[in-house]
Amino acid sequence: MITPVPWLERNPTYKEKRENIEGRDLSTHGFLGYPVLQAADILLYKGDFVPVGIDQLPHLELTREITRRFNGLYKAIFPEPQALLTEIPKVPGTDGRKMSKSYNNTINLSDTEAEVRAxxxxxxxxPARVRRxxxxxxxxCPVFTLHKSxxxxxxxDRVNHECRTAEIGCIDCKKxxxxxxxxxxxxxxxNRRQLEQQPKLVDEVIETGAQRAGKVARQTILEVNDAMKL
Ligand code: SF4
Structure with missing residues (x-):
């Protein structure tokens, strides 16, 4: 009632996945309903601003639509969240498409130096630069987007100039x-190595954060229940 299925089916990210991922059933709630879960994550905490990549803008727009519908149907308890974009709003993966775990093209924060370099x-x-x-x-070039990031x-500036004049090769540029x-x-x-030595501290930080977040979330759920007369 709040989120008609056609709203989800017209989501460009979902359409892109249908075109790019083969051999998997994408008509599941896991894929189709993902933006609704994202909306819940935002609305539960009444986020005013959400730091996102540019490909996530349609998701955020859906959150805003869900917000408007809920506020209109029941009670205006949610702010319409705004996007916070960075200067490089889309980071390319190693295959040039957007970086995404679904595409197996990511450079991970957990990668080793050797893995990053490989x-x-x-x-x-x-693609037009075939010979050195x-x-x-x-x-x-997606590598240049990483440079800019x-x-x-x-x-x-050096790569921007020397690529156009063929003074630098792609191997050196990638290095x-x-x-x-x-x-x-x-x-x-x-930091990661240090934290791996202090699992108790990590657990405490997670627990403290969960308690803070849970308090806010419970309050929102109470307001939602009241607005929906549940
Ligand atoms: S030199 Fe660098 S920026 Fe130019 S095409 Fe090669 S990898 Fe891309």
């Missing part, structure tokens, strides 16, 4: 990108 080596580039002597176009401005990723992930890896 993944970068296989990353797709400007071909001039490339960074604007269509994580490399220094000096490296970004520079891997260097930038490793530099950025280094402190995260260090």
């Amino acid at each position: 993944k970068l080596k296989t990353m797709v580039t400007d 002597t071909d001039k490339g176009n960074p604007d269509v 994580l490399s220094s401005q000096v490296v970004i 520079l990108s891997a260097d930038a990723i490793v530099t950025r992930l280094g402190p995260i890896w260090d």
Whole structure:
């Protein structure tokens, strides 16, 4: 009643998955209802702003539609959440499509340095740049998008110029990108190793967070029950 199935079927992310994932039944609630679960995660805490990638905007729009419908049908208890986009609103995976676990093209925070470097080596580039002597176009190259996300401005400017003039090859360019990723992930890896030695502390942090979140969620559920006269 709040979320008609056609709303979910017209979701571009769902349509994209249908086109890109073969051999799996996508007519399940797991795939179709995913944006509803996302809406619940946002609305339960009455989020005003949600940091998302650009591909998630349709999901957020669905959350806003669900919000409007609930507020109109029952009681205006939810704010309509707004998107918070970053300068690089879509991070490409190693195959050039959006980075997604469903596509098995991710560079993970849990990867080792060797894994990151190996993944970068296989990353797709400007498809028109076939030979080392071909001039490339960074604007269509996913590796360059990673540079723009994580490399220094000096490296970004260098690649932007030297790719177009074929002064730099893709292998060296990818190595520079891997260097930038490793530099950025280094402190995260260090923290992770430290936390792995302190499982009790991790449990406490999770428990404290769950208690805080649970308090807010329970209050919202009470308001929802009251609004729906349940
Ligand atoms: S040099 Fe870099 S930016 Fe240019 S096509 Fe190769 S990987 Fe992409």
